[in-house]
Amino acid sequence: MESKVLKNKTIITIAPTGAWPKKENNPAVPMTPEEIAKDVYECWKAGAAIAHLHMRDNNGNGTMDKEKFKKTVELIRSYEDCDIILNLTTSGDLNATDETRQIHLKEIEPEMASYDCGSMNWLNTGLFLNTPAFLEELGGTMQKHNVKPEIEAFDPGMIANAAYYLKKGVLKAPLHFQFCMGCANGIPGSVKNLLFMKETMDQLCPGSTWSCFGVGHSAMEILYAAIAMGGHIRVGMEDNVMFAKGQLAENNVQFVKRAKKAIELFGKQAATPEEARQILSLNNKGE
C-alpha cells in the first residue's frame, strides 16, 4: 500500500535522446555516451528521478550496441552523488535482432527497461516489431535479471496485451505503464484518450502504476492531465524537440524544470529516485 506521503509525489522521467531526433532537428539532443551522461546528471539535479536511455551509433542512428550502453551507464555512475534510476530501451533500432535488444539487460542489469507491448507501424514508413516470441523471451529475461519492465502502451490494445502476459506469468504485478500518446499509428494525444487509457489499465491490470507523455501539440495537455489524475510524467527530446510552439528546446533540463514547476504549482512534489523506487516497487539495487 502506497503511503500518503508518496501519493503526493510525481515521478519525472527524462527521455533525453530517443531513436529519431538528430542534431539537425535540435542541436541540443545528446548523442554520445559523454553527452548523454552529462545531460542525465543535469536533469537529475533539476528533479528527474528516472532516465530512459537510447544510444546512437557514430552516424547518429539508433543502436542497441551494448558497449554504448555500458559506457553511458558507467559515466552516469561516475557521478557519485547521482542516484537516478536507469531505464534502458529495448527498442532503439528498427534493425536490431531479438538478441541485441536484450543482451544489454543481461550484462548491465539495470533497474528498469522498456517493454513495448505490441507491434505497429513506425511513422508510416517502417515496422516496429514486437513479436509474441520476443515479448515472451524479453519478459523472462527481465524476471531473471530483476529488471522492472516499463510497459510502453501506444494504444489500449497494448494494455490488453499486458494483461495477457500478466496472466501467463511473463510479466509480474505490480505493472508499470508508460502511455505513449500522439505517436503516429498510436492513440491521439488528448485528455479524453488519456482517461480511457487509464480506465482500461485500471480494469485490466488493477493496482498498476502509470506515467505518460504526449508528442507534439499534446505535450502540455497530457503533462498537466497526468499530474491532476495522479499519474507520473515523462519529458525530454525523445518525445519533443520543441519546448513550445515555434521554440526549439534549449536542452533537456529545461523540460525537467518546467515539469517540476507544474507539479509544485499543483500542490505536489517531484519524487526523488528513492521515493520513485518505493512507488514502483523496485528491488534491484541496479547496475
Place this chain on the structure above:
Amino acid sequence: MSWGALYFYYKCPVCSKLFKYAVDLIPEYGEDFGKCPTCENEGVYIKEGARTLDDLLYEEIE
C-alpha cells in the same frame, strides 16, 4: 521508443502560406484538416514526415 509527431506539410495555393498538421489531429479537424489557417482554402500537400530542418517555416496548426 517514441518517434515524435508525424506531420502533413502543406502550401496554400492562394496565399502561399506554409503550414502543417499533426496527423493525430485528423479526428479533431475532420474535413478542415489540411485547410489554410489564413484563407481557409484547401492546402496543397507537399510531404509528410517528422520534424525537418525547415520545419519552422511551416506554421503548426493546433
